[in-house]
Amino acid sequence: MVFIILLQIRYAYELLTNPIWKRNYDVFGINEQDHVLEKLSQQYAGEKFSNIALPLLRTVASDTGDYAFNVITSKEFQSMFQDSKPWLLQVYSSGSNQSAQFANSWKRIAALLNGVANIGMVELGEVQVAAYLSEKKPMGRFFFRNGLPSVVAFPSGCKTSDCLIRFEGELSVDAVTDWFAMAVLNLPRIFYYSKESLVMYSISLSPHLTFYS
Structure with missing residues (x-):
């Protein structure tokens, strides 16, 4: 019992003394390392607390x-809806391991949708915008149902959170791109949306769009 209490105290100390983790938890209830307590409790069961390697929590391997x-x-954000293109936004945190792991996929998604949509990112420190893009619990707390990164889209003509669309699937290039093509651009379902297929369908919808290789 003493071991568990010491473990919890150390965990809370590390979480709350990291300003980014504390911000994410206090404002949005996000804690990507909540699995650590259970893992360490099982790994060091029956041992002394002094045998545990510190720190308990690991910082992000690379800077987002x-x-x-x-x-x-x-x-x-106040003036970003100036043209008719839809928007694809990622809400991320500079202290999020999951956001960092999504980095390469996001680059690829942005490349595929370049010219088809406006692409942007919102860091969780922009609390006002992040809260606007989040969901809201009955008691008023802002949250992201699937944690970070969170991907949302504003279809053409949509300029408020009332009509934004949330991506809730697997965070992969194919899944996000296909979702955007069908749910946001209203393109027909095909097995895979390449840059060329997006260009072809979008030109038929709006011949004024410009695409880049």
Whole structure:
């Protein structure tokens, strides 16, 4: 029992002394490392607390700032719906391991949709915008049902959270791209949307779009 209590105290200390993790937890209830307590409790069962390697929690291996592009601030969000293209946004955190792991997939998604949609990212520190893009519990707390990263889209003509569409599937290039093509662009279902197929269908819908290789 003493071991579990010490483990919980150390866990809480590390979580709450990391400013990014604390922010994510306090505002949005996000804690990507909540599995650590159970894992360590089983791994070190019957041993002394002094035998546990510290720190308990691991920081993100790579800085998400290395891949973040077109990061939307609160000021920019007010005026970003200037053209008719739909928007695809990723809400991420600079301290999120899951966001960092999604980096390469997001780059590929952005490349496939380049010219078809506006692509942007919102860091959780932009609390006002992140809260606007989140869901809201009955008691008023903001949250992201599937944690981070969270992907949302504003179809053409949609300029408020009332009509945004949330992606709730597997975070992969194919899944996100196919969802965007069908749910946001209203294209017919096919097994795989390549850059070429997106270009072909979108040109038929809007001949004024410009595409890049």
